[in-house]
Amino acid sequence: MQTTTERIExxxxxxxxxxxxxxxxxxxxxxxxMQALRREALTHFARLGFPERKAEAWKYTNIGRKLAHPYALxxxxxxxxxxxxxxxxxxxLDAARAALVNGRFxxxxxxxxxxxEGVVVTxxxxxAGAHPELFERHFAHYADYRGEVFTAxxxxxxxxxLFVYVPANTVVERPIHALSLLDTDADLFLQPRLLVVVERGxxxxxxxxxxxxxxxxxxxxxVTEIFVGPNAHVDLFTLQDEGDAAAQVASRYxxxxxxxxxxxxxxxxxxxxxxxxxNYLPDAENCETHLRGLxxxxxxxxxxxxxxxxxxxxxxxxxxxxKGILADxxxxxxxxxxxxxxxxxxxNAYQENKTVLLSEAARMYAKPELEIYADDVKCSHGATxxxxxxxxxxxxxxxxxxxxxxxxxxxxxxxxxxIDEIAVEPLRAHLDRLIERRLP
Amino acid sequence: xxxxxxxxxxxxxxxxxKGVNLTVKPGEVHAIMGPNGSGKSTLxxxxxxxxxxxxxxxxxxxxxxxxxxxxxxxRAREGVFLAFQYPVELPGVSMSNFLKQAVNAxxxxxxxxxxxxxxxxxxxxxxxxxxxxxxxLKRRAVNEGFSGGEKKRNEIFQMAMLEPKLAILDETDSxxxxxxxxxxxxxxxxxRSPERAFLVITHYQRLLDYIVPDIVHVLVDGRIVKSxxxxxxxxxxxxxxxxxxxxxxxxxxx
Ligand SMILES: Nc1ncnc2c1ncn2[C@@H]1O[C@H](COP(=O)(O)OP(=O)(O)OP(=O)(O)O)[C@@H](O)[C@H]1O
Ligand SMILES: [Mg+2]
Numbered sequence: 001m002q003t004t005t006e007r008i009e010x011x012x013x014x015x016x017x018x019x020x021x022x023x024x025x026x027x028x029x030x031x032x033x034m035q036a037l038r039r040e041a042l043t044h045f046a047r048l049g050f051p052e053r054k055a056e057a058w059k060y061t062n063i064g065r066k067l068a069h070p071y072a073l074x075x076x077x078x079x080x081x082x083x084x085x086x087x088x089x090x091x092x093l094d095a096a097r098a099a100l101v102n103g104r105f106x107x108x109x110x111x112x113x114x115x116x117e118g119v120v121v122t123x124x125x126x127x128a129g130a131h132p133e134l135f136e137r138h139f140a141h142y143a144d145y146r147g148e149v150f151t152a153x154x155x156x157x158x159x160x161x162l163f164v165y166v167p168a169n170t171v172v173e174r175p176i177h178a179l180s181l182l183d184t185d186a187d188l189f190l191q192p193r194l195l196v197v198v199e200r201g202x203x204x205x206x207x208x209x210x211x212x213x214x215x216x217x218x219x220x221x222x223v224t225e226i227f228v229g230p231n232a233h234v235d236l237f238t239l240q241d242e243g244d245a246a247a248q249v250a251s252r253y254x255x256x257x258x259x260x261x262x263x264x265x266x267x268x269x270x271x272x273x274x275x276x277x278x279n280y281l282p283d284a285e286n287c288e289t290h291l292r293g294l295x296x297x298x299x300x301x302x303x304x305x306x307x308x309x310x311x312x313x314x315x316x317x318x319x320x321x322x323k324g325i326l327a328d329x330x331x332x333x334x335x336x337x338x339x340x341x342x343x344x345x346x347x348n349a350y351q352e353n354k355t356v357l358l359s360e361a362a363r364m365y366a367k368p369e370l371e372i373y374a375d376d377v378k379c380s381h382g383a384t385x386x387x388x389x390x391x392x393x394x395x396x397x398x399x400x401x402x403x404x405x406x407x408x409x410x411x412x413x414x415x416x417x418x419i420d421e422i423a424v425e426p427l428r429a430h431l432d433r434l435i436e437r438r439l440p
Numbered sequence: 441x442x443x444x445x446x447x448x449x450x451x452x453x454x455x456x457x458k459g460v461n462l463t464v465k466p467g468e469v470h471a472i473m474g475p476n477g478s479g480k481s482t483l484x485x486x487x488x489x490x491x492x493x494x495x496x497x498x499x500x501x502x503x504x505x506x507x508x509x510x511x512x513x514x515r516a517r518e519g520v521f522l523a524f525q526y527p528v529e530l531p532g533v534s535m536s537n538f539l540k541q542a543v544n545a546x547x548x549x550x551x552x553x554x555x556x557x558x559x560x561x562x563x564x565x566x567x568x569x570x571x572x573x574x575x576x577l578k579r580r581a582v583n584e585g586f587s588g589g590e591k592k593r594n595e596i597f598q599m600a601m602l603e604p605k606l607a608i609l610d611e612t613d614s615x616x617x618x619x620x621x622x623x624x625x626x627x628x629x630x631x632r633s634p635e636r637a638f639l640v641i642t643h644y645q646r647l648l649d650y651i652v653p654d655i656v657h658v659l660v661d662g663r664i665v666k667s668x669x670x671x672x673x674x675x676x677x678x679x680x681x682x683x684x685x686x687x688x689x690x691x692x693x694x
Contacts, residue, residue, distance in 0.1 A: 395528040398488050399538070399598065400516040400545035409541065413532025413581075 011067040012049055015153060016042070018073050033136060034128070041145045041155035048149040060333045060365045061304045066247040066273055071189035071219055077104060078183045085109055088179055088211045092426035095177040095207065096121060102184060103192035103220070104160045114174070120165040121176055124193055127163035134165060138197050142225045142253040144279070150249045154191045154223040161193035161222075164206065168199040168229070175205040175424050182212035182220075182242060194224040198232045200257075207427060209239040212246055217272075220248040228260040230284070236262075237422060239431070241269040244299065251277045258284035265422055267431060268295040268303050269438050275304040282309070282316045293322035294418040297330030297362070298440040304333035311344040318348070323418050324355040325411055326362035327440030333365045340372040340379065347374060351381040356388060356414055358407075358440055411439050441466045441637050442507075442606055447498035449486045456482045458662035459498070464606070467634040471648055471673060472641045474659035475681050480641045481525055483659070484610045487639075488522040489515050502606065516542075517549035519605030523595035523612045525641075530582035538582050539564065539601055546602055567600040571627045589620040596627040607631075608639040613647040625650030645677040658684050 019042050050067055051058040080101055098121050099109035105123025112121050120131065128135045145155035162178050180192065198204055212218070220242070228234050242248065248271060256262055260282075268274050280289050295303040309318045324332045334353045355364040366383040388410050396406035415435055422428040442464040449457040456479045464470055474480050486493050487500065489512030500507040507515060530538065543563070544554040555563065561578075568575050571593040583591050592612050599607050609628070613621055628638065628651050640651055648656070648670055656672040657664045660681060665688035666672065676684070 389528075392528050392530055394488075394490055394512065395524065395530070396538075396542075397512040398516050398522050398524075399542035399602065400513050400549070401541055402513050402545075403511075405541060405545070406513075409533055409538070410530070413530060416532035 010049075011064075012046065014070075014073070015157070016046060019156060031132065031136075037140055038156050041140075041152045044146050045149060045152040045156055048147070048152060050149060057306065057335070060331070061273070061275055061302065063249070063273070063275065066219060069187060069217060069219070071217070072186040073189050075102060075184045075186045075188050077101060080106070080109060080181070080183065082109055084213070085179060085181065088181065088209065090177065090207070090209070090427055090430045092429070093175070093177065093207075093424070094426075095175040097177045097179060098162055100162060100178065100180040100192065102182060102188065103180070103190040105162060116170050116172055118167040118170060119172060120163065122163055124161040124163045124195060125159060127165075127195070131163075131165070134197065135163070135195075138225065138227050139195055140225075142227065142255045142281070143223050143251070144253065148251065148277070150221050150277075151223055151251050154193060154221050154251070157191045158193045158223075159191070161195070164194075164196045164204070166198045166202040166204045169201040171202065172204040175207050175427075177207045177209065180208070180210045182214055182218050182246065184214050184216055184218070187217040189219045189221070191221045191223075193222065196224070196226045196234070196236075198226075198228055198234050200229040201231045202229065203233040205235040205237075205424060207237045207239070207424065210242050212242040215243065215245055218242070218246045220246065220250070222248065222250045224250070224252040226252070226254040226262070228254065228256045228262050230257040231259040232257075233261045234263070235423060236264040237424065237427060238264065238266045239269065240267065240271060240274060243270050244272055244301075246271050247273040249275045249277070252279065254278075254280045254289075256280070256282040256284065256287045256289065259286045260284075261288045263290035263292070263421075265292040265294075265418065266305070267293070267418075269434065271301060271303070273302045273304075276306065278305070278307045280307070280309045280318070281312065282318070283312050285313050285315045287313075287316045289316070289318040290421075291318070291320040291322075292418050292421055294415055294435075295322075295324045295332060296435065296438060296440060297324065297326040297332055298328050299330065300328070301330045302332075303330070306333075306335045306337075308337045308339070309349060310339045310341070311347045311349060312341050313343060314345045314347070316344065316347055318350070320351040321418060322353045323415060324364065325358065325414065325440060326355060326364060327358040329359070329361045330440075331363045331365070334383070335367045335369065336381065337369040338371070338379065338381070340370075340374050340377050342373045344374050345376045347377040347379070349377070349379045353383040354414075355385045356411065357385060358388070408436065408439055412436055441503060443499075443501040445499045445501075447483075447486065447500060448496045449482060449493045450496055451482070451493050455496070456493075456662050457486065460659070460662070460664055462657065462664060464637045464639065466605075466637055467632075468655070469632070469638045469640060469651060469653045471653040471656045471670075472639060472659055473643065473656060473673060473676055478659045479662045480659055481610055484522055484525075484608045484639070484641060487608055488512055488520065513545070516602070516604075517546050521599050521602055521604035521607045523592075523599060523607065523609040525610040525614070527583050527591040527595055529584045529586075531584050533582050534578070535580055535582055536560075536564065536578040539598065542598070543601055563601065567597055570600050570630060571597045572623050573597050588615045589617070592616060593620065593624060593627075596624050600627060600631060605635065606637050606639070608641070610641045611643065612640075613642055613644060621647065622650060645673040648673045660685050660688065663688075
């Protein structure tokens with residue numbers, strides 16, 4: 001028998017080696033707590049390691065293949081002008097804009113005038129220095145950097161991203177548009193972070209759109225934390241459209257206090273591999289949570305939505321709807337976990353996943369997981385995967401529509417209930433057009 | 441306008457149409473009656489181009505063109521319309537969007553410019569009135585939550601919007617009360633013209649009091665076994681189909 005003593009380099013090793021180099025110029029205001037937090041996160045990262053193929057949460061998503069690529073861990077910031085960002089604007093949308101390029105906040109490309117008093121929208125690095133107390137009260141309090149490897153990695157390496165703070169009882173009328181752009185000549189690994197803190201009784205609508213100006217291979221390991229204070233109201237719309245060479249793991253952690261409302265819509269239009277891990281913790285009574293998603297897959301695209309709604313307290317409501325359209329050899333994964341803990345009586349939790357497959361080779365893996373430990377609850381889930389209804393197709397064609405027209409009409413109708421819930425009219429209209437154009 | 445010669449069709453392994461012959465001239469109304477399962481809807485479906493049916497023999501000529509060579513949407517654009525026995529619900533597809541695309545597809549094929557938004561709304565309003573459909577329906581999804589009667593009236597409404605040359609109505613009268621039946625029949629009668637032909641499939645003579653046919657055919661077991669004037673419908677309603685079958689069997693034997 002022969003044994004190999006040669007050390008095979010694992011992707012983890014590159015990050016571990018890079019840590020010492022990068023830790024020095026991490027977040028501003030890098031106080032002792034932040035230093036310690038980073039080191040702790042790195043330790044967890046080293047211990048957890050990237051998921052093996054047999055890991056249950058990664059069963060259908062071969063992330064190892066993407067991680068093996070020798071990405072650069074940093075790149076010079078490109079000099080962009082406002083004109084460069086113009087193609088990614090949402091027509092007719094009156095919004096405050098925060099621009100991020102390669103995960104870095106770009107004040108010169110942002111337009112943040114006219115926000116209500118006390119509202120902060122700025123780079124995360126800036127915020128760590130300028131609002132240390134607020135920052136430390138929330139940063140890494142909701143994200144599971146001890147147990148989830150990508151979150152641990154991001155926490156160890158966070159340099160910048162976006163910070164949004166809405167003080168108590170403040171209503172932000174205009175939506176805030178966080179526009180993220182990838183622009184690099186290198187194959188790049190990025191780790192942006194978004195921290196959203198919405199205090200008691202405040203209200204805000206956030207639009208997050210992600211695009212790329214590059215065709216190089218990128219891997220974005222992003223983490224978002226959202227704190228929704230008592231009786232606060234938050235809408236988050238995410239548009240993922242980074243092109244065919246972009247891999248991403250986007251982990252989101254939302255924490256809700258009593259009587260609060262949180263609705264998120266995650267629209268995935270392109271990407272090489274997209275993994276969205278979304279964790280919602282309504283941790284007080286009378287919370288309302290909506291999770292919506294729509295994904296369009298073509299080519300060899302892989303879209304994986306993992307969601308967890310963890311009902312810990314009574315009288316909460318959650319409603320989840322994820323819809324997908326998959327063509328060619330695209331694959332989709334939906335894993336929706338709902339926990340109803342023993343205290344969470346009178347929980348109403350609904351979940352639905354529907355996917356249309358447009359080709360023989362397209363695949364969908366759907367797995368709803370309900371774990372209910374309270375007895376007085378209403379919960380339901382459903383997952384359906386199928387083809388376009390042949391009878392409906394025939395009906396439309398007997399009215400003169402071509403095969404292509406009929407298909408588009410039915411697919412748009414299929415996507416309708418996700419799109420129609422987008423409460424920002426110009427964004428809804430924009431998505432309507434975009435989806436129609438981009439239907440597989 | 442329409443010439444069906446010895447048409448045979450099957451679904452899965454079952455032969456359903458076993459040699460149908462039928463000639464329809466412009467301006468005529470032909471009624472097709474026959475027992476359940478005799479192949480009436482199959483005939484309508486084959487004419488409209490439903491893919492599940494396999495045509496195993498015969499020919500269909502429409503306006504000098506080989507109808508069986510055309511895709512279902514080409515047939516529609518050429519002026520063939522099928523009012524479905526069971527209209528399909530299309531959740532998420534609004535009536536106005538649906539009809540706008542349909543009308544403009546047909547107009548484009550005829551070399552006409554697409555209708556402007558204003559013209560289209562005007563047309564919708566005018567045609568909806570024809571079958572007493574509430575104009576607010578334009579915002580609703582096609583057939584979703586429509587009552588049985590509304591679905592049937594919606595078929596006639598679509599026919600009026602598309603102005604076909606050959607309209608095939610598959611049991612558009614079934615399940616309608618007398619008021620709704622009159623509305624549907626009025627709608628059809630207003631569309632009768634020397635250039636337009638109708639193939640009206642029904643189980644009930646009652647409809648033919650309102651839409652008076654030129655010829656009544658009896659389809660039994662995949663064949664037209666008898667044709668006659670509108671009195672034939674009365675006789676069928678009184679005596680049922682057995683006598684026609686017996687007569688047909690006797691003729692085959694002889
Ligand atoms: N999709 C199908 N698969 C198998 N058999 C079918 C299918 N559609 C129709 N048939 C069979 O074909 C025969 C003719 O059906 P068709 O619907 O044409 O009859 P019909 O004359 O319209 O009857 P009805 O008066 O009940 O509407 C029936 O025996 C029916 O069971
Ligand atoms: Mg029938």
